Amino acid sequence: xxxxxxxxxxxxxxxxxxxxxxxxxxxxxxxxxxxxxxxxxxxxxxxxxxxxxxxxxxxxxxxxxxxxxxxxxxxxxxxxxxxxxxxxxxxxxxxxxxxxxxxxxxxxxxxxxxxxxxxxxxxxxxxxxxxxxxxxxxxxxxxxxxxxxxxxxxxxxxxxxxxxxxxxxxxxxxxxxxxxxxxxxxxxxxxxxxxxxxxxxxxxxxxxxxxxxxxxxxxxxxxxxxxxxxxxxxxxxxxxxxxxxxxxxxxxxxxxxxxxxxxxxxxxxxxxxxxxxxxxxxxxxxxxxxxxxxxxxxxxxxxxxxxxxxxxxxxxxxxxxxxxxxxxxxxxxxxxxxxxxxxx
Numbered sequence: 001x002x003x004x005x006x007x008x009x010x011x012x013x014x015x016x017x018x019x020x021x022x023x024x025x026x027x028x029x030x031x032x033x034x035x036x037x038x039x040x041x042x043x044x045x046x047x048x049x050x051x052x053x054x055x056x057x058x059x060x061x062x063x064x065x066x067x068x069x070x071x072x073x074x075x076x077x078x079x080x081x082x083x084x085x086x087x088x089x090x091x092x093x094x095x096x097x098x099x100x101x102x103x104x105x106x107x108x109x110x111x112x113x114x115x116x117x118x119x120x121x122x123x124x125x126x127x128x129x130x131x132x133x134x135x136x137x138x139x140x141x142x143x144x145x146x147x148x149x150x151x152x153x154x155x156x157x158x159x160x161x162x163x164x165x166x167x168x169x170x171x172x173x174x175x176x177x178x179x180x181x182x183x184x185x186x187x188x189x190x191x192x193x194x195x196x197x198x199x200x201x202x203x204x205x206x207x208x209x210x211x212x213x214x215x216x217x218x219x220x221x222x223x224x225x226x227x228x229x230x231x232x233x234x235x236x237x238x239x240x241x242x243x244x245x246x247x248x249x250x251x252x253x254x255x256x257x258x259x260x261x262x263x264x265x266x267x268x269x270x271x272x273x274x275x276x277x278x279x280x281x282x283x284x285x286x287x288x289x290x291x292x293x294x295x296x297x298x299x300x301x302x303x304x305x306x307x308x309x310x311x312x313x314x315x316x317x318x319x320x321x322x323x324x325x326x327x328x329x330x331x332x333x334x335x336x337x338x339x340x341x342x343x344x
Contacts, residue, residue: 036175038195042244042262045069045083048110048301049247051262052087055195056096057174063096064173065106065131066193066200066247070313074301084113088120097125099173100163103135104202104246105190106142106294106309108217109299112317115313116234132162133312136182138189143310145218150307150332153317160312165191181232186213187223198263199237202246205229208264211275212285213246214293222289226282234276239267260304307331 041054048069056063065292068087071080091098098121101114114133122130143157169180169226179194183204192201203213204225212229215222233243275285299305307316308331316329337343 001190003030003287020116027231029038036177036196038176038198039094040198040244041094043087043090044262045110045250045259047071050110050258051244051246051248051260053200053244053262054082054087054090054094054096055173055176055198055200056094056178059139060174061094061096062099062174062176063091063094064100064102064178064193065091065117067097067107067202068113068117069306070111070116072111072304075266075302079111081113082114084120087113087114088119088124091121092124097129098131099106100131100171101133102193102200103133103161103309103312104192104200105136105187106139106146106306107203107246108187108302108305108309109247110301111308112306112313115311115315133160134163135161135312136163136189136191137166138182138184139310142187142189142219146306146310150303152307152310152332155314156314157310160310160314183228183232185221185223185228187217188219188224190228197238197241198244199233199241200244201233204246205233205243205264205269205273205276206247206262207261207272208268208272208277211273213265214296215289216296218292222286222293223282225289226276226285229276234266234270234273234278237266239265241266243269304331330341 036057036059039056039058042052043052043054045052050067050069052068053066054063055066065087069083071083072078073080100210103112103114103118118131118133125131133240139161143160146152147154147157165180167180167182171178176195181192181194181199183190183192183201186203189203190202192199192204205212212225214220215225242263244263248262273286316331319328319330
């Protein structure tokens with residue numbers, strides 16, 4: 001559990017408050033106090049190396065969950081909920097009311113627990129306090145592309161997210177002001193959330209010794225990631241602002257017993273970031289990012305994750321078919337031919 005000093009709320013023409021029932025409502029006269037400090041719980045999921053966050057307003061106990069993980073065994077194709085249930089236990093033990101579940105983008109390396117948590121929290125908090133699942137507005141384009149690629153029925157992803165943020169939206173969680181930041185590059189729909197002197201950047205920046213996220217997914221762009229990192233984060237935010245990352249991968253140079261760290265300050269990124277420190281030009285970054293991405297394997301769970309995550313973690317409908325009787329909930333996996341195998 002960590003405490004941080006809040007920064008002033010960014011100005012925006014989109015300003016909302018989150019009520020006890022989870023609805024986002026205009027807040028014409030409500031301004032967050034600059035003294036408000038969020039309580040940040042960072043929870044590491046080891047199998048996919050993912051950081052999840054529970055961020056709370058200590059005054060009202062209202063909170064948000066950011067990028068939660070659902071357990072998935074690819075060998076047996078079994079979903080389980082130990083990680084998500086641990087998050088629920090933390091919420092209950094802390095006495096929090098979850099106002100919203102936030103996603104930074106459609107992840108390609110793990111399955112989101114957003115819909116699972118939403119259902120369980122509705123039962124715990126009452127259906128009138130069912131927390132909405134929110135993401136950036138460009139998810140709509142990603143849903144269409146991924147849906148067409150894998151044959152996901154339109155009805156299973158349209159409207160899957162309860163709230164689509166515009167760029168630079170600001171909303172309230174209790175007395176905390178949360179600003180939405182469009183951070184494209186890793187994916188086109190990628191956003192971050194600024195809460196006081198903290199930015200939850202998803203898969204944009206990693207720890208300084210790892211640098212930045214890959215940009216070779218459809219719609220990804222090393223140029224856009226450079227501009228997101230420099231013009232929206234490193235060149236404009238105070239040095240003490242903490243950038244909380246989406247993954248805790250260990251670099252090849254790190255000791256075997258090194259523990260994953262959830263954040264790096266803006267100051268340290270500017271001085272030490274492997275890819276984006278001060279003095280690295282856009283052309284240099286783009287060249288090294290493209291060279292690096294060329295040699296990266298696809299994420300182990302990319303096919304399951306994308307199909308699942310455009311649904312916001314909602315279960316696929318049971319399949320039909322003779323003799324099946326709705327027994328199976330299906331995700332599509334591509335068949336690959338070996339490099340020396342010709343189709344027949």
